[in-house]
Amino acid sequence: MSLRTLQKLCKSAIVNYVPNTRVFRRRRISITQVRKMDYPRNDFEDGGLLKPGHYSLQVGAPGPEFLKQIGGYLKVASESLRQTDRFEETLQYGCVAGGYPVREQVAQFLSRQYEQSVNSDNIFITGGASQGLINLIQHYFTHEYKIFIENPTYPVFALRITEEKLMTPVPISMQSDGMDIAELEKQLADLPDVETTARRPFRAAMYLIPTHHNPTGCCYSPEKCRHLVELARKHKLLIICDDVYNVLNYKQDGSGDPTKFEPSPQRMFAYDKPTDPGYQGNVVSNGSFAKIIAPGLRMGWYEAPKHVIQSLRTCYISNSGSGQCFYASHVVSEALKAGFIDQHVQKLRLAHK
Numbered sequence: 001m002s003l004r005t006l007q008k009l010c011k012s013a014i015v016n017y018v019p020n021t022r023v024f025r026r027r028r029i030s031i032t033q034v035r036k037m038d039y040p041r042n043d044f045e046d047g048g049l050l051k052p053g054h055y056s057l058q059v060g061a062p063g064p065e066f067l068k069q070i071g072g073y074l075k076v077a078s079e080s081l082r083q084t085d086r087f088e089e090t091l092q093y094g095c096v097a098g099g100y101p102v103r104e105q106v107a108q109f110l111s112r113q114y115e116q117s118v119n120s121d122n123i124f125i126t127g128g129a130s131q132g133l134i135n136l137i138q139h140y141f142t143h144e145y146k147i148f149i150e151n152p153t154y155p156v157f158a159l160r161i162t163e164e165k166l167m168t169p170v171p172i173s174m175q176s177d178g179m180d181i182a183e184l185e186k187q188l189a190d191l192p193d194v195e196t197t198a199r200r201p202f203r204a205a206m207y208l209i210p211t212h213h214n215p216t217g218c219c220y221s222p223e224k225c226r227h228l229v230e231l232a233r234k235h236k237l238l239i240i241c242d243d244v245y246n247v248l249n250y251k252q253d254g255s256g257d258p259t260k261f262e263p264s265p266q267r268m269f270a271y272d273k274p275t276d277p278g279y280q281g282n283v284v285s286n287g288s289f290a291k292i293i294a295p296g297l298r299m300g301w302y303e304a305p306k307h308v309i310q311s312l313r314t315c316y317i318s319n320s321g322s323g324q325c326f327y328a329s330h331v332v333s334e335a336l337k338a339g340f341i342d343q344h345v346q347k348l349r350l351a352h353k
């Protein structure tokens, strides 16, 4: 193909991609409704901030007062990074899974927030949950593989997976405590007998938002979490959990002290215990700092089994780009070490409870 033809094609693709002005609000949208909708234009297409005191439920974006506060913290953190002897290194191509001090600080922060131990060997730094999700899908699957998704689910994902045919989506109804297991089991009975290999160890995927589900707000019951992990082992499924809201738990702990909150329900990753006799490592927790620090940071993490972390080291963006947001993640690491992000999360909880 000549350069001219390629340029023409790119130009028309960009023109065709101009979205309309419809805006998603957070509401229950079924998979079929999503299929009929045009590409949504979000609240930030033209730049700018939300009105003071506002919080966008469409994308879980903080108001300007929180961005201002976080800006102050990041300024101090970048200055403290500049004082370290590894400053120049953080501007170089980096470690594929993320710098060691970054993974360590992220693991310690999550351990404090979840009140459960998180091991830095299971942490892999990503460019946010959206990038993390697509990266996993592209790494392990093709459009021929099935992906079981909640109905309703995060509409932007439902739309993209359907339109771009990255995988074959199979919607499963939601109940008040998570996905309808009986409906899922019926669908699993029809799963094609895909051969697994070390490079492609899963026969299908499942995309879940088990904690503070978007859009229903529900949390999965412990029984459902256990059951889903068992099914994932039996059928060799990869469960990808969008754990983007877990840290933001607004339930008070019952002590009567209005500043004390319960930790979020245990994430599904913790139900897939390496000490279990049938352990294979079937769950990935796909986290994001977009809701906790700032969406513009584009930083997140996987908490993943070691074989997944090892395998992801070979994927194109990790291998060619040598890790994600390497410099920015070191600034975040300094902010985490100073305790700024724990303070910020507490302020978000107090403001939005």
Ligand SMILES: Cc1ncc(COP(=O)(O)O)c(C=O)c1O
Pocket (backbone or CB within 6 Å): 058, 059, 060, 127, 128, 129, 130, 131, 154, 209, 214, 242, 244, 287, 288, 289, 290, 295, 299, 300
């Ligand atoms: C369930 C879910 N996943 C992913 C995202 C996007 O996360 P990120 O900004 O880290 O890409 C959102 C934002 O609304 C979300 O609600």
